[in-house]
Amino acid sequence: MDKDRYDITVFPGVYPPSEDTYLLLDSLEIKPDDAFLEVGCGAGLITLVAAMKANDVVSIDSSLEAVRNTLQNLTRNDLLKNCHVIESDLLCALAPSSKFSLIVFNPPYLPQDDDQTDLDHALIGGEKGTEIAQRFIRQASEHLVAGGRIFVIVSTIADTDSIRETMTKCGFETETVAEASLFFEKIQVLRGVLW
Numbered sequence: 001m002d003k004d005r006y007d008i009t010v011f012p013g014v015y016p017p018s019e020d021t022y023l024l025l026d027s028l029e030i031k032p033d034d035a036f037l038e039v040g041c042g043a044g045l046i047t048l049v050a051a052m053k054a055n056d057v058v059s060i061d062s063s064l065e066a067v068r069n070t071l072q073n074l075t076r077n078d079l080l081k082n083c084h085v086i087e088s089d090l091l092c093a094l095a096p097s098s099k100f101s102l103i104v105f106n107p108p109y110l111p112q113d114d115d116q117t118d119l120d121h122a123l124i125g126g127e128k129g130t131e132i133a134q135r136f137i138r139q140a141s142e143h144l145v146a147g148g149r150i151f152v153i154v155s156t157i158a159d160t161d162s163i164r165e166t167m168t169k170c171g172f173e174t175e176t177v178a179e180a181s182l183f184f185e186k187i188q189v190l191r192g193v194l195w
């Protein structure tokens, strides 16, 4: 992935493209006929790459600043025309009939701690760190076509087995397709294919 080909700005309080962003991006197989959804778009780099490759792209974030940031980056790169960017808690704002063939999420995955920062919404995945990812998996399974795929980042800081179990319960065949060791954790990209 040639990340330098995009003209990206990052608003204050929005998660900047990082190691996990690039690991997820490099794992994705995006086809022109994919109906693509990114949850938690942040500054929008993954959405921009998807907009270059797929004809139909929807992008969601619960942070209004992230929604504005993604919209601005799509506009700067002349990629807005096949994209919709929505403020939503996970997939809650979507009509039940909205279906996708590919849904991706680099979720907040750290457990809650006592420190507070203005990036907590992008980093903290709940008390155990897995709650937002688990909720995402359940919702995504309701918005995928048969044979549809999800790609989600997990970290060994949280309980990755419980996330795999949820994927299996929701009907996904799950595989680890990439991993990277960072300072104090290993991050992995899980791919789930809906049976």
Ligand SMILES: C[S@@+](CC[C@H](N)C(=O)[O-])C[C@H]1O[C@@H](n2cnc3c(N)ncnc32)[C@H](O)[C@@H]1O
Residues within 6 Å of the ligand: 015, 016, 017, 018, 020, 021, 039, 040, 041, 042, 043, 044, 045, 046, 060, 061, 062, 063, 066, 088, 089, 090, 091, 106, 107, 108, 121, 122, 123, 132
């Ligand atoms: C780790 S950042 C990833 C940003 C970007 N996709 C990337 O990879 O650089 C997680 C993003 O998920 C968003 N987010 C957190 N909880 C969410 C929720 N319940 N619904 C939608 N987005 C959420 C955050 O605002 C943040 O932008």
